[in-house]
Amino acid sequence: MAEDLELVPTTVYWDRPTWDRARAAYMADLDTLESSPTAFLWWLHRCLGVYSDLSPASRDQIRRRHPDPARGTGQGFSRMHTLRTDLLDRIDGAIVRDRRDLGQMVSVSQFCREAARAAADAAEQRLGRDLPPAPGRLLNNPRRKRRD
Secondary structure (H helix, E strand, O other): OOOOOOEEEEEEEEOHHHHHHHHHHHHHHHHHOOOOOOOHHHHHHHHHHHHHHOOHHHHHHHHHHOOOOOOOOOOOEEEEEEEEHHHHHHHHHHHHHHHHHHOOOOOHHHHHHHHHHHHHHHHHHHHOOOOOOOOOOOOOOOOOOOOO
């Protein structure tokens, strides 16, 4: 990522299953996507960008496939992620389109969880099997699968 990008600290409320699945997808993508970012934060940026670019109808299909388990359970936790301002603008635009076109009110946290779920589904599909569990702590400098 470019060094001159403006980053904004953004708190995201995660439920444990989505958080764990996102981390597992990030690790799987290191081996299945040649262009996958080598840091979880940049992987999250990528999946948020992809999800922002979907149509409201496509995001609605993902929401229906993955109901948000964090809603009202009190079992989640907050994490601070520094997100690019241009990405936050795209997220805000997508949230407004969903509200306008679908009548759905979505928070930035919910949007991030949905994006992570969609990215995890895609990673699992690329992998061709269930995602393996992510390690308890992600590696600072993970090794990639060698390209033959």
